[in-house]
Amino acid sequence: KAKKLFTLAFIRRDNQVLLGLKKRGFGVGKWNGFGGKLNPNETLIDAAQRELEEECGLRSDHLAKMGVLYFEFEDNPVLMEVHVFQTSDFTGEVKESEEMKPQWYDLRDVPFSRMWPDDVFWWPYLLEERKFTGYFKYKDQETIVDYVIEETAAL
Numbered sequence: 001k002a003k004k005l006f007t008l009a010f011i012r013r014d015n016q017v018l019l020g021l022k023k024r025g026f027g028v029g030k031w032n033g034f035g036g037k038l039n040p041n042e043t044l045i046d047a048a049q050r051e052l053e054e055e056c057g058l059r060s061d062h063l064a065k066m067g068v069l070y071f072e073f074e075d076n077p078v079l080m081e082v083h084v085f086q087t088s089d090f091t092g093e094v095k096e097s098e099e100m101k102p103q104w105y106d107l108r109d110v111p112f113s114r115m116w117p118d119d120v121f122w123w124p125y126l127l128e129e130r131k132f133t134g135y136f137k138y139k140d141q142e143t144i145v146d147y148v149i150e151e152t153a154a155l
């Protein structure tokens with residue numbers, strides 16, 4: 001299977017999380033963390049830091065690896081491998097980008113109905129700082145047909 005690497009970073013502050021509304025492209029109209037593809041010769045952390053700054057204006061040298069998510073769509077041969085990071089140690093000012101409109105959410109009000117359907121399954125691990133590995137098979141962008149998620153000792 002052809003694998004494609006992506007990053008996804010979440011910024012925490014007190015009992016809030018910073019989410020971005022995707023303004024175009026894949027996942028448009030959904031709230032999510034900040035991330036994207038790796039450039040050639042870029043490490044996962046480099047790409048996560050770059051995408052974070054590009055998409056919301058914040059910078060962090062302390063992105064903690066929290067999980068790895070694999071996604072497959074029934075009609076698509078590519079396996080998406082998304083590395084999930086989190087930090088509460090960041091600098092800079094939140095700013096809207098062409099890709100994302102950032103907004104702070106209280107952890108009790110996370111808009112799961114306007115996020116990718118898989119999020120409800122792995123966010124509990126993220127919020128409890130428990131490392132996770134998940135695999136989700138999608139029929140279409142709204143329908144998960146199969147999934148596995150487990151806590152992972154070392155990532």
Ligand SMILES: CN1CCN(c2cc(NC3CC3)nc(N)n2)CC1
Binds near residue numbers: 032
């Ligand atoms: C660069 N981006 C980062 C975010 N990412 C996804 C995907 C996803 N589910 C997959 C069925 C699509 N779920 C979340 N929460 N994020 C896709 C690649």
